[in-house]
Amino acid sequence: MNCEARRRTGLIGVAITLAFVSTAAVAADARAVHERILRLDTHMDTPMNLARPGWDIMDAHSVDADLSQVDYPRMVKGGLDGGFFAIYTPQGPRTPEGFATARNVAIRRGVEIREMVARHGDKFALGLRADDAARIAAAGKRIVFMSIENSYPLGKDVTLLRTFYELGVRMAGPVHFTNNDLADSATDPKGAEWHGLSPLGKEFVAEANRLGIILDASHASDDVFDQMLALSTTPIILSHSGTRAVFNHPRNIDDARIMRLAAAGGVIQINAYPDYLVRTPANPARDTALRALGMKYGPFRTLEGERLKAYMAERHEIERQHPNPEATIDDVMAQLIHAVKLVGPDHVGIGLDWDGGGGVKGMEDVAGIPEISARLLAAGFHEDDLAKIWGGNVLRVMRQVEAKAENAIR
Numbered sequence: 001m002n003c004e005a006r007r008r009t010g011l012i013g014v015a016i017t018l019a020f021v022s023t024a025a026v027a028a029d030a031r032a033v034h035e036r037i038l039r040l041d042t043h044m045d046t047p048m049n050l051a052r053p054g055w056d057i058m059d060a061h062s063v064d065a066d067l068s069q070v071d072y073p074r075m076v077k078g079g080l081d082g083g084f085f086a087i088y089t090p091q092g093p094r095t096p097e098g099f100a101t102a103r104n105v106a107i108r109r110g111v112e113i114r115e116m117v118a119r120h121g122d123k124f125a126l127g128l129r130a131d132d133a134a135r136i137a138a139a140g141k142r143i144v145f146m147s148i149e150n151s152y153p154l155g156k157d158v159t160l161l162r163t164f165y166e167l168g169v170r171m172a173g174p175v176h177f178t179n180n181d182l183a184d185s186a187t188d189p190k191g192a193e194w195h196g197l198s199p200l201g202k203e204f205v206a207e208a209n210r211l212g213i214i215l216d217a218s219h220a221s222d223d224v225f226d227q228m229l230a231l232s233t234t235p236i237i238l239s240h241s242g243t244r245a246v247f248n249h250p251r252n253i254d255d256a257r258i259m260r261l262a263a264a265g266g267v268i269q270i271n272a273y274p275d276y277l278v279r280t281p282a283n284p285a286r287d288t289a290l291r292a293l294g295m296k297y298g299p300f301r302t303l304e305g306e307r308l309k310a311y312m313a314e315r316h317e318i319e320r321q322h323p324n325p326e327a328t329i330d331d332v333m334a335q336l337i338h339a340v341k342l343v344g345p346d347h348v349g350i351g352l353d354w355d356g357g358g359g360v361k362g363m364e365d366v367a368g369i370p371e372i373s374a375r376l377l378a379a380g381f382h383e384d385d386l387a388k389i390w391g392g393n394v395l396r397v398m399r400q401v402e403a404k405a406e407n408a409i410r
């Protein structure tokens, strides 16, 4: 409900009837606002789907049929202009062989992103600078920025970051679920190894600043966040994170740190990963069943046709028998609104972790994102706030990072 509708409802006093009428009216209004602004998501693991057999980003898919959450038809339906498509590498062995394999896989993933853009050049375009976003959107195309989730593929050689920069990468986080040679993770069961960034991780920060790559502290430990914030010559980002004040989880961040992030010009992009939104107790029966399913079929992204159908039928049955608590769009909005109230609309954005575990009841895939705009407007936020949250803020950070890089080169 917008401010005008709320005032009318209060004045006339027939709240139920008018609330119903104005909700319907606001839906069209909210969609119009949503369509007028630039909408970017800063964390999509969609590139993992690009090499799936029989999977084409131009086809309409569904979570039910293949677990995917982003494709061109659903981006259009949800009104997502684009965002950061991640080169994600799971943490593997920290050995020369492990580093070489991870490097090769990550470079190939980057090439796959570029091939997708080249194949569908009438619908997608690669973004290399912040100003590209508005230009690409104005041309009626979707914006593909590239990012790195887990810089394990660099191994012990941070100069490789330049190779990824030249491939198109403009944002990078050092670490994922477990510690690596660059930094400590927020979630390694073994605890801290470096108590923040390793000496190599500090070189990684300097190299990212020098090249013009946005530093991403999502998945990093609190100490890494603190050191990254202190060392970086530019604002930093949390590309897909939540607030601990709303839900206490090590992958989320406390209010004091969010305030320091904002004071340094940075942004927190709110996540929709259920485990970081609601309490998810251990569910060993589910884990065992899903493991057995994986053993039977192999990784689901290698399946197609009848075999994928059979896998999905068994997977749905496991989910029915051993459900996890369901997070909803209310939980995502509670995070988003808390963050905006804490640091204002200039330091908060959207990074829902599509195809990486994000998605909640009421917003199962990218087609569902207009609901965020509708709810922000209903909560009293205005179009210019939404424009900042949906893309303006991350582009501001990107411009600052670009400017510093140019200064360093001069």
Ligand SMILES: [Zn+2]
Residues within 6 Å of the ligand: 149, 219, 240, 353, 356
């Ligand atoms: Zn992630």
